[in-house]
Amino acid sequence: MRIVITGASGNVGTALLQKLSGSDHELVGVVRRPPEPRGVYESVRWHALDLAAPDADVALRDVFAGADAVVHLAWGFQPTRNTEYLTRIGVGGTSAVLSAAHAAGVPQLVHMSSVGAYAPGRYGERVDESWPTTGVRTSPYSRDKSAAEALLDDYEQQHGEDAVTIARMRPGFIVKRAAASGLMRYALPGYVPMFAVPLLPVLPLDRRLCIPLIHASDVADAYVRVLERGARGPFNLAGEPPLGRDEVAEVLGAKAVHLPSGVLGALVDLSWRARLQPIDRGWLDMAFTVPLLDCGRARSELDWQPQWSSVAALRDVIGGVAQQAHADSPPLRRRSLLEQARRDLTEGLLTTRHLP
Template structure:
């Protein structure tokens, strides 16, 4: 099969390339803004440099998509959090460009990486299936954009019916892996805070009500490949068991849990973001405390999907990566350097505002 992957050098993309490299039977094309060096899992990929936020992105994508059996759309933006218009152009505009190009070239299948963030708030402890409303969490730009991107797909399917490109949608919980540790910390920690401080925290000051769906990137990659091979359509929830609680996080971190109400945490996160102390907006915290838990029965039945990593093992894997300062040889997942971040804050502007995080 000829498989085109947008965002192929990111968290899920790297895990998917690992899986495809082991198989060695597919022709893989990667579409990214900044192609990685051709080493490791990035070596046997034909790379194309395209910014999905560009006005002519769809036109640039058409010759790349031509003849593709499947397009796996993983590309998304997480920073700069202060430039919501740019993140909208990358996420929603990029999805629109991918869909337009896929339709123009009649690709065999489009697989869109959605998220648990596309869902409306859930009831505490209740698992929802894929029929739950996809209106998102209003205070989270990430969630709103994921919801809007799915609305673009809904409109296309409604207009084209069976004559359009078949579309599958993955809706995973929060995705982690060891190789993404440096990348995740770069986007989540202020530049002056050393990564090694995270696994050494003696206390975990979080609301006791925290309970989130988590999944390892390798398991998401397995579901993606299964959906492509089976030409599956429709939406699929993806999450590991058990749902991750505050006490579960504290156990993996060997930290003492301390109850801090989520409302107070939200205020602290918002104030520290507004004063540019740290790079994560309040919407991420609101999403963590309101997204529903996921019923993954459809993925088990139609994709024969069984996660190989429990949520606790997945969290342990990424925290081990944080402790070891693990990274991958791609621009999004490169080694996190305090000196580099501080230098770029001074020369290029802060992570939350500059165009190229």
């Protein structure tokens, strides 16, 4: 197969390349900053393209020509204060990928959606893929994931039997060791060293926390199975058991202290507005709003089972945080306090600069 992967150098993209490495597939990567051609990135033909560009769909048509499948992973998480740019990447980029895939006659599109696309109303309870994908209003990330799903709905209704076969993957929160530096670059203030996170003596968090978490390698495995089967439709993906506050505290070796989500949310919002940390309140709202995931469809149609428990996946990424784990791609490169300080001074803060 000739498989084109947008966002192929990121967290899930790297895990997918690892799953596909050594196969006879022709792999093509579309990213804003191509990685150095070594390791898992060596056997990929890279194209440099920002999906937020106004002519991205035209450029993608040539890249997609002759492809057997397109895997759309590209998404933006920073700058959180420039939500217009994030929407152009997420929603505009999805529109460009969809338009180009249709024009190029690509047989299958596998789209990275998220538990964040789901509507509130069943917190702590499992939902299947029929639950509404209207998103969490206070989360820009969730709103964009919901809008991207709506684009796919409109496309399928408009084109019917002539539409590209679309599979929508809806994983929980995705982690792995090699993504530790990338995750902390986007989530941790630039002045806080990574190794401080596993040393927290206290975890102030609402005791109600109950979220779906999954290891990136399990997500990648589900993608491979979808590609092999030419599957269509939505698939929930999550590790077991659902992750609670006490499990997080145990992995960190910290003492859990109840702090109501409303109070914590106000603190997150104030510190974000004061530019003390880079995560907007929407991420916390989503963590205390999204439902748990019933993965029965993935088990029955893809013969898929997660190999990592949610607790083991969390241990893996926290171990990576302690060791400053990273990979050889721009999004997953080693986190450096000096680099972050330099870019803050020369290009602006992470939450406001044009590009993350």
